[in-house]
Amino acid sequence: METILEIKNISKRYDDITVFEKISLTVKRGEVVVIVGPSGCGKSTLLRCINSLEDIQEGEILLDGVVINPTSKDLSQVREKIGMVFQSYDLFPHLTILQNLMLAPLKVKKADKKETKKEALELLDRVGLLSKKDSYPRQLSGGQKQRVAIVRALMMHPEILLFDEITAALDPEMVKEVLDVVLSLAREGRTMVIVTHEMQFARAAADRMVFIDGATIVEEGDAKEFFDDPKTDRLRKFLRSFSYD
Amino acid sequence: MGFEVLAKGNNAMRLLEGLGVAMRISLISVVISIVLGVILGVLVELKRPFIMAFFRVYLEIVRIMPQMVLLFIVYFGTTKALGLNLSAEAASIIVFSFWGAAEMADLVRGALGGIPVIQYESAASLGLTRIQTYRYVIVPQIVRRMIPLSINLITRMIKTTSLVMMIGIVEVLKVGQQIIEANRKSSPNAAFGIFATVFLLYFLACWPISQLAKYLEKKWEN
Numbered sequence A: 001m002e003t004i005l006e007i008k009n010i011s012k013r014y015d016d017i018t019v020f021e022k023i024s025l026t027v028k029r030g031e032v033v034v035i036v037g038p039s040g041c042g043k044s045t046l047l048r049c050i051n052s053l054e055d056i057q058e059g060e061i062l063l064d065g066v067v068i069n070p071t072s073k074d075l076s077q078v079r080e081k082i083g084m085v086f087q088s089y090d091l092f093p094h095l096t097i098l099q100n101l102m103l104a105p106l107k108v109k110k111a112d113k114k115e116t117k118k119e120a121l122e123l124l125d126r127v128g129l130l131s132k133k134d135s136y137p138r139q140l141s142g143g144q145k146q147r148v149a150i151v152r153a154l155m156m157h158p159e160i161l162l163f164d165e166i167t168a169a170l171d172p173e174m175v176k177e178v179l180d181v182v183l184s185l186a187r188e189g190r191t192m193v194i195v196t197h198e199m200q201f202a203r204a205a206a207d208r209m210v211f212i213d214g215a216t217i218v219e220e221g222d223a224k225e226f227f228d229d230p231k232t233d234r235l236r237k238f239l240r241s242f243s244y245d
Numbered sequence B: 001m002g003f004e005v006l007a008k009g010n011n012a013m014r015l016l017e018g019l020g021v022a023m024r025i026s027l028i029s030v031v032i033s034i035v036l037g038v039i040l041g042v043l044v045e046l047k048r049p050f051i052m053a054f055f056r057v058y059l060e061i062v063r064i065m066p067q068m069v070l071l072f073i074v075y076f077g078t079t080k081a082l083g084l085n086l087s088a089e090a091a092s093i094i095v096f097s098f099w100g101a102a103e104m105a106d107l108v109r110g111a112l113g114g115i116p117v118i119q120y121e122s123a124a125s126l127g128l129t130r131i132q133t134y135r136y137v138i139v140p141q142i143v144r145r146m147i148p149l150s151i152n153l154i155t156r157m158i159k160t161t162s163l164v165m166m167i168g169i170v171e172v173l174k175v176g177q178q179i180i181e182a183n184r185k186s187s188p189n190a191a192f193g194i195f196a197t198v199f200l201l202y203f204l205a206c207w208p209i210s211q212l213a214k215y216l217e218k219k220w221e222n
């Protein structure tokens, strides 16, 4: 299968801290890669580097074979192809849900208004939020906001989706409604890189698991092997921290 | 009650003209304050240490000094010390703009700083350019936060124009006093009628503006 995203030997440092050192990762079309690791190991930073929200000190990142970095002239065009949803709610508070969904397609892609609206309504219906189309973000629950944020990313027809702990700020009872949406996207063959602490979900969604710790990728492999037969002590220890027995 | 003096001669007309002068001074100062305040507020948000230090001192001076002292300094100070022949109206516009720009800049700074970084980042990750991000995401949010607050400032500026009579500008309060003086014998109660009318005039000038602020605040709450 063709490679969409290629991360080659990238290093990221803040002044004196090295967040990661020479990390490489390849994502193929239709693949769901789930990244896990202890807090502060650099998962968010990695996703932010992919989207050029952070610069890197070494190595390169290629999307469809084209190098991307924060100084690229056509950064906006590159970012159109990357859909990102963050942990904190980030809908535009002054716009209705429908306006949130339509802003980027209309202004960035110069898409047809009628078509865009039709698509927005279909997608809203799919995540069960059609009735909220004219509401403002503040009128929605956290789980509803995150579902809208996912739809907002989808509206740009991205080639790859980056999800950074999108359920971490949610009340427990809302986690499933959001993860169900992500799972259904996984099943329809979307390319995704997901950072999460929800191990059951990771197992269900992932084609490939990646474990980051101590500035490097410690272990990666297919989901079943990763969970049932971890090769490294560090991963075994990390996985044990999620079970109660 | 003292209202009868209003009917005498052209007293009512003179009061209205006085109000007109007050309005002209405040309107010009408000426009200057908004323009300078927005520019300065944006500059301060760039967080260059020098600009920030300058702004802190400036804002502190404006807030500590009574407007009247500033008026005296600018009006008498410049004419006496610098030998400039500044009209009283120009002096008041300078003082009000000096004050308004500082307050406005502080509002702009607060509104800009209150927009979470994630708003810029999520707009960027949707492919919006910097300019589009400001135009469609950041500025509309700032305007919504700013307008009720700046209207508040504007009404304060209108009210404070009553001070300019201290440097001899004939605005509504001054006209009122002149009328009271001139009619001390014939209608000793003029003070009440005149001040009540002046109050009413200021109220009529400021009330619609503050109602608008309330309406916008409600409409845009989020």
Ligand SMILES: Nc1ncnc2c1ncn2[C@@H]1O[C@H](COP(=O)(O)OP(=O)(O)OP(=O)(O)O)[C@@H](O)[C@H]1O
Pocket (backbone or CB within 6 Å): A014, A017, A019, A037, A038, A039, A040, A041, A042, A043, A044, A045, A046, A165
């Ligand atoms: N702007 C910054 N300046 C300095 N250090 C930073 C900055 N942003 C992140 N870091 C550091 O980089 C490291 C990685 O942070 P990151 O947010 O990527 O971790 P994470 O794996 O996403 O953690 P979590 O699971 O808690 O979200 C942390 O040690 C953090 O302190």
Ligand SMILES: [Mg+2]
Pocket (backbone or CB within 6 Å): A043, A044, A045, A164, A165
């Ligand atoms: Mg994180």
